[in-house]
Amino acid sequence: MNGLTFVLLVLGIGLAFLVFNHDSGQTLGLSNDEFGRFIYLLPIAGLLGAGILAGRRGGLSQSLRYIAIWLLIILALVAAYLYRDDARGFAARMYAGLVPGSAVVVTSEGGNEVIIHKTMGGHFQANVAVDGETLPMLVDTGASAVVLTYEDAARIGLDPAELRYTLTVMTANGRASAAPVSIDEIAIGPIVRRNVRAMVAEDGRLDQSLLGMTFLATLGSLQMQTDELRLRD
Structure with a gap:
C-alpha cells in the first residue's frame, strides 16, 4: 500500500x-x-x-x-x-485596490461591513446594484438623495424623457433640474435597501450617479478614514 x-x-x-x-x-x-x-x-x-x-x-x-x-x-x-480568513480579506483588499469600485465585505464584531477604497482621483467610488443593473456611483455624503444620471436612469428601465423635472439641485456643473423617482432596490455588497427615494438629473447635467443620503442615512454607521470608507448595515 x-x-x-x-x-x-x-x-x-x-x-x-x-x-x-x-x-x-x-x-x-x-x-x-x-x-x-x-x-x-x-x-x-x-x-x-x-x-x-x-x-x-x-x-x-x-x-x-x-x-x-x-x-x-x-x-x-x-x-x-x-489565517484563512485573514488571507481572504487581504486578497479582497488587494483586488479592491487594483480594481476601482470593487467593495470589500468583511465581518466585524458580528456584523457585515463594506469597505470602499479611495480611487486615484481622491473619490470613493463603488459599483452599486440598482434594480439589477450595476452602476458606478460616487459615495457622496453631501448629496441629500441618491441621484442618477440621465443615462443611468435609462439603464435601469426608467424613461427619463417622460419624467417631470420639478426639483432644483446643485451639481458640479452648476444648478440643474431633477425629477423625483423611487428605486425598487439598491444594493452594495450584502447591504440592501428597497423603495429608496432618488432623483434623476436632466440630460447632460451630471457626469456620474451619486449614492446620497437617502441610502447612506439608513446605515448603522458610516466611517471615513484616510483612504477607505466603511459602511455597516
Missing part, C-alpha cells in the same frame, strides 16, 4: 464515521469536531513517520533533513488554516 492510498483510506474511513455519527454529535468518544481534527492530523503523522523511516537509510543528517521538511509543511498547513 503506497502513501497516497493510505491517506485516502484513512480519510475515507474517518468521513464515513462522521457521516454515520452526525446526529449523535460524537464519534468513538470524541466530539465530531475533535474526531475530524484527529483524522486530519493522522495522515500527516503517518507521512511524517514514513519520511523519518526513509531518511534513516541515509543516516542521521538525512533523517533530520526529512524531519525539518515535514515540520515546515505541517506548520505551513496549520498557518494556512488558522
Whole structure:
C-alpha cells in the first residue's frame, strides 16, 4: 500500500464515521469536531513517520533533513488554516485596490461591513446594484438623495424623457433640474435597501450617479478614514 492510498483510506474511513455519527454529535468518544481534527492530523503523522523511516537509510543528517521538511509543511498547513480568513480579506483588499469600485465585505464584531477604497482621483467610488443593473456611483455624503444620471436612469428601465423635472439641485456643473423617482432596490455588497427615494438629473447635467443620503442615512454607521470608507448595515 503506497502513501497516497493510505491517506485516502484513512480519510475515507474517518468521513464515513462522521457521516454515520452526525446526529449523535460524537464519534468513538470524541466530539465530531475533535474526531475530524484527529483524522486530519493522522495522515500527516503517518507521512511524517514514513519520511523519518526513509531518511534513516541515509543516516542521521538525512533523517533530520526529512524531519525539518515535514515540520515546515505541517506548520505551513496549520498557518494556512488558522489565517484563512485573514488571507481572504487581504486578497479582497488587494483586488479592491487594483480594481476601482470593487467593495470589500468583511465581518466585524458580528456584523457585515463594506469597505470602499479611495480611487486615484481622491473619490470613493463603488459599483452599486440598482434594480439589477450595476452602476458606478460616487459615495457622496453631501448629496441629500441618491441621484442618477440621465443615462443611468435609462439603464435601469426608467424613461427619463417622460419624467417631470420639478426639483432644483446643485451639481458640479452648476444648478440643474431633477425629477423625483423611487428605486425598487439598491444594493452594495450584502447591504440592501428597497423603495429608496432618488432623483434623476436632466440630460447632460451630471457626469456620474451619486449614492446620497437617502441610502447612506439608513446605515448603522458610516466611517471615513484616510483612504477607505466603511459602511455597516
